[in-house]
Structure formats: C-alpha cells, structure tokens
Amino acid sequence: MKKNASFIMMDSALAKSLYDTLKTLEPKSRYSDELLQGLKDLMEGEVATLMLGMTGNGEPFINGADDGIYVGALEIHPKNHKVLCDGxxxxxxxxxxxxxxxxxxxxxxxxxxxxxxxxxxxxxxxxxxxxxxxxxxxxxxxxxxxxxxxxxxxxxxxxxxxxxxxx
The missing domain is CATH 1.10.10.10 (Winged helix-like DNA-binding domain superfamily/Winged helix DNA-binding domain)
Known part of the structure; x- marks a missing residue:
C-alpha cells in the first residue's frame, strides 16, 4: 500500500549540499528552479518546512533512472510511450x-x-x-x-x- 506522505528531517548541511548539487548539475526539469528556490528559502529561514510532490501519478523510477528525453517544453518517455508538451x-x-x-x-x-x-x-x-x-x-x-x-x-x-x- 502506498503511503500518503513521508516526513523526512533535513539539516542545513544536507540542504546546502542538495542546493549546490542542483546548481552544478542543472537537471533537465522544469521544476528544478522551484526546488532550488525552496531549498534557498529553507536555508535562509524563510520557511520551516519544504513539501515535495510528484507530478502525474508519481510512477516510481525503475532502477532510479529516468530515461526520458527533455527538450524545451517537450518530454519523451520511451518506457511508457508517453509524450508531454507543456505538461x-x-x-x-x-x-x-x-x-x-x-x-x-x-x-x-x-x-x-x-x-x-x-x-x-x-x-x-x-x-x-x-x-x-x-x-x-x-x-x-x-x-x-x-x-x-x-x-x-x-x-x-x-x-x-x-x-x-x-x-
């Protein structure tokens, strides 16, 4: 059975590490800027809690890898033959x-x-x-x-x- 929510504690060292990693890797996701801003707000004390959620139906990643192709507003997911344009x-x-x-x-x-x-x-x-x-x-x-x-x-x-x- 799928849990509705999971609360995970994070200290400033982990928040900073995640922030720096995202800045360096520049993941191909339209949501990376929002996550970066959320982590920044968390580190600066603007917010006390950061909630994350999955888009769509939250399908689990197989082996933790996403083989999708992301180009502009276009996403191509070969494993499930899904194409998204502007979401x-x-x-x-x-x-x-x-x-x-x-x-x-x-x-x-x-x-x-x-x-x-x-x-x-x-x-x-x-x-x-x-x-x-x-x-x-x-x-x-x-x-x-x-x-x-x-x-x-x-x-x-x-x-x-x-x-x-x-x-």
Missing part, C-alpha cells in the same frame, strides 16, 4: 511515437526518409516519401507550437529530417 499528455500513434523517439534520441543527426523508415518499420511496409512526410506532418501538428515553423523536427531540404539540437 499535457500528447496522444500519438505507435509509429508517430517511434519516429519522434528515433529522431529525438539522435538529435542533431540528419536522416533521410529511407533511414527513418528503416529504423522504425521492422516489417515490410510500402516505402514512399509521402508516407514519412505524412507522419512528420501529423507529428508536427501534435507537438509543435507552430507546425508551419517547426522548432523540434526540422526539415533539411534535399536530405531529410533532424531533431533540433538547439533548444
């Missing part, structure tokens, strides 16, 4: 997810349509440029703030596509 879950088909994950885990690398097809489709499938283009177009509509001016999945004219390495 909201984005509904993708399995192939859309596979294409997005393939490009994101190889960010900055340019792939031809054929290379994307070969990486994502294990079984025989009608390979046509328009198939990959249609999937990319659908993906952009779902994850891009402005699909006509994409920030995540970029077209490299005459070659193919790449996932941005600039955000």
């Amino acid at each position: 909201a879950e984005v509904s993708l088909t399995p192939k859309e997810f596979d294409i997005l994950y393939f490009l994101a885990k190889n960010k900055g690398e340019i792939f031809t349509k054929e290379q994307i097809y070969q990486a994502v489709w294990a079984e025989d499938y009608l390979m046509a440029d328009s198939n990959i283009m249609a999937f990319i177009r659908k993906l952009r509509k779902k994850i891009e703030p402005n699909p006509d001016v994409p920030e995540y999945i970029l077209t490299i004219w005459g070659i193919g596509y790449k996932f941005t390495d600039r955000i």
Whole structure:
C-alpha cells in the first residue's frame, strides 16, 4: 500500500549540499528552479518546512533512472510511450511515437526518409516519401507550437529530417 506522505528531517548541511548539487548539475526539469528556490528559502529561514510532490501519478523510477528525453517544453518517455508538451499528455500513434523517439534520441543527426523508415518499420511496409512526410506532418501538428515553423523536427531540404539540437 502506498503511503500518503513521508516526513523526512533535513539539516542545513544536507540542504546546502542538495542546493549546490542542483546548481552544478542543472537537471533537465522544469521544476528544478522551484526546488532550488525552496531549498534557498529553507536555508535562509524563510520557511520551516519544504513539501515535495510528484507530478502525474508519481510512477516510481525503475532502477532510479529516468530515461526520458527533455527538450524545451517537450518530454519523451520511451518506457511508457508517453509524450508531454507543456505538461499535457500528447496522444500519438505507435509509429508517430517511434519516429519522434528515433529522431529525438539522435538529435542533431540528419536522416533521410529511407533511414527513418528503416529504423522504425521492422516489417515490410510500402516505402514512399509521402508516407514519412505524412507522419512528420501529423507529428508536427501534435507537438509543435507552430507546425508551419517547426522548432523540434526540422526539415533539411534535399536530405531529410533532424531533431533540433538547439533548444
């Protein structure tokens, strides 16, 4: 049975160590600034207690590792095929997810349509440029703030596509 809450005491040495570690590591989480401010407030005596909570349903980390990819407002979690954009879950088909994950885990690398097809489709499938283009177009509509001016999945004219390495 899951506990509702757990109260853990922390001294100033631990608070300072956590604060310094977060400042140094700069974790890829939109909540790290809030945690840093909370630890700072705790150390400065502004607050006496700091409460932490998990977003979503608080799924436990397997082996303590999060294999998610975080780029800007986009989060890609391959273990449970979940994509979040600005914290909201984005509904993708399995192939859309596979294409997005393939490009994101190889960010900055340019792939031809054929290379994307070969990486994502294990079984025989009608390979046509328009198939990959249609999937990319659908993906952009779902994850891009402005699909006509994409920030995540970029077209490299005459070659193919790449996932941005600039955000």
